[in-house]
Amino acid sequence: MSHVTDRRVPRGALAALAVGALALGLTACATSEAGGSATDSGAEAVYRLPISDPGTEIDPLTVADYNAQIITGLVTEPLVSLDAAGDLNPRLATDWFASEDGLTWTVTLRDSAEFNDGDPVTSEDVVATFDSITGEDSLSPGRSAFDGILASVSAADEQTVEFTLERPFSDFPLLLTGTNTGILPADYEPGTWLDEPVGAGQFLLEDYTVGQGATYVKNPDYWNADNILLDGVELKVYGDTQAQLLAFQAGEIDRIALTSDVASTVDKADYSVISSGYNKIDGIFLDVTTAPFDDPSVREALAWAIDRQGLIDDVYEGNADIANDTTFFPDYDPQPAGLKQREQDLDRVAELLDGRTVAFTITTANQLFGEVLQQQLNAIPGFQVELEVLTSEQYYADGDSTPWLNAPVTVTNWAKRVPSQYVSLIYAADAAWNASHYANPEIEQLTAEFDATTDEAKRQDLADQIAEIQWTDLPVIVPAFSKAQSLQDPRVEGEFAGALDFYTGFDFSGISISE
Structure with missing residues (x-):
């Protein structure tokens, strides 16, 4: 179980569409040599990201703020995600196809996936998650993507889910990569996630403190654990973007969005420039x-x-x-x-x-x-x-x-x-x-x-x-x-599948830290 401090924060507006990427204006200068230092947790292979305090309830079903999305997204796992080229990547789903009339999409689940409480991921869990997203009383920002498109979700068997549409929608699999679509257990109670941060994703939430950040450790039972080379991830809250820039230059965080102000302040040659598509x-x-x-x-x-x-x-x-x-x-x-x-x-x-x-x-x-x-x-x-x-x-x-x-x-x-x-x-x-x-x-x-x-x-x-x-x-x-482009500390090795957001499933596979 994770440790959470002062987690009672007010629910924010459901402006689900805005991407709060780490691209904000910076105004001050600082000097420091590039290069990372040991993290506060003592783990050597920890990727460190700056975030802003979400100021909203942390729940995978209702998060709208980018910072809250990444807090939950490191623990949860979607059915499919997108890579930097815009192609679909199998995650909890391994196959999907449409019926001849285009009104039913059948999705096959990965039989090796399980939640971090040890329970297997089944079609029942997928049905319950999407019912929560799309229900009439839903507060999920993800609901908007399915309005007028998705009629119902049902379990054909334990590993097969059928999405019945109100009308044919040839791009339906792309909707499964959207915000709030991380799969949760069928018995999940909305609003309880910080008490029991359950998910089937790459990491386990170890600690979250409002105003400070969150620490994660690798989930050893993740279906793709062999390709998760990090020991963990650390999210650090900074009050403003000047503080983020100073932290980046001091080697306290591994990434910062490449804005015009960042580019005018630091020497890009000291860092890796990473880009992950539109x-x-x-x-x-x-x-x-x-x-x-x-x-x-x-x-x-x-x-x-x-x-x-x-x-x-x-x-x-x-x-x-x-x-x-x-x-x-x-x-x-x-x-x-x-x-x-x-x-x-x-x-x-x-x-x-x-x-x-x-x-x-x-x-x-x-x-x-x-x-x-x-x-x-x-x-x-x-x-x-x-x-x-x-x-x-x-x-x-x-x-x-x-x-x-x-x-x-x-x-x-x-x-x-x-x-x-x-x-x-x-x-x-x-x-x-x-x-x-x-x-x-x-x-x-x-x-x-x-x-x-x-x-x-x-x-x-x-x-x-x-x-x-x-x-x-x-x-x-x-x-x-x-396009998403950032500067990254050269101690980080490997190529990200896509941007760190819900569409790419916050995918850390293949990323490592050099000593």
């Missing part, structure tokens, strides 16, 4: 029901005004690809064709504004992105832009008036998803997180057809049509596809 978009959401963005020409003017490469250089430290206001990540197949790539075009902006000046405030919890975007726009005639930067807690506050869903212009980061998920979550008229208050029945119909077919030519045609509506209507401007 991880998010920072969407600029425009309320299309109120002025000035109820006017399509103003939305289009804003889209042509943005210096996308400038955002990539100044916000993402070059570690992103230019996007074209659609939700099709570059590593997704098919890619939409036939759209002109938007780039900054001030003549087009002037033509669209036609002498008008539009004034608005950008509201966000992403300070660096907001500041760079504000500076870009205010340098262009016709824009008068203010900026309101909120804490994450303020931005994603509970209630009908929560800023991220109600402010006229917001910037929200969304974890990587399949394109049709974005439609159901932020473009559909009745979507819970439709911050743009946008409605277009055609895009919803096209998306349903896209999800239902596996015919490559038809999927390409539908992708083209969906992307054209997104590009034309512009309820959300998508300027870049962010």
